Amino acid sequence: MENTTKMLFDKKSVATLLDVSVPTINRRMKNDKHFPKPLLIGGKNFWSNEQINHYIDTIQSECTSTA
Structure with missing residues (x-):
């Protein structure tokens, strides 16, 4: 069964997930x-x-398509 849990992330959390800064x-x-x-x-x-x-x-x- 697929995990269908929906979560919301704020800007700071998205930055952390993507390993980038908020700016x-x-x-x-x-x-x-x-x-x-x-x-x-x-x-x-x-x-x-x-x-x-x-x-x-x-x-x-x-x-991967440009590599």
Whole structure:
């Protein structure tokens, strides 16, 4: 059975998951066409684990296709 637990990550958590800084997340939000659009909850940005996993898959496939 597939794990269907949905989790939300704030900007700092996403930065930690991607091993980048929060300013890098801000730049990616502005300039990276593949970076997922956040959910706005209570004035804060959040991303689902599904969005982040898809983004990671996308950038990994781009890296392997250009190598």
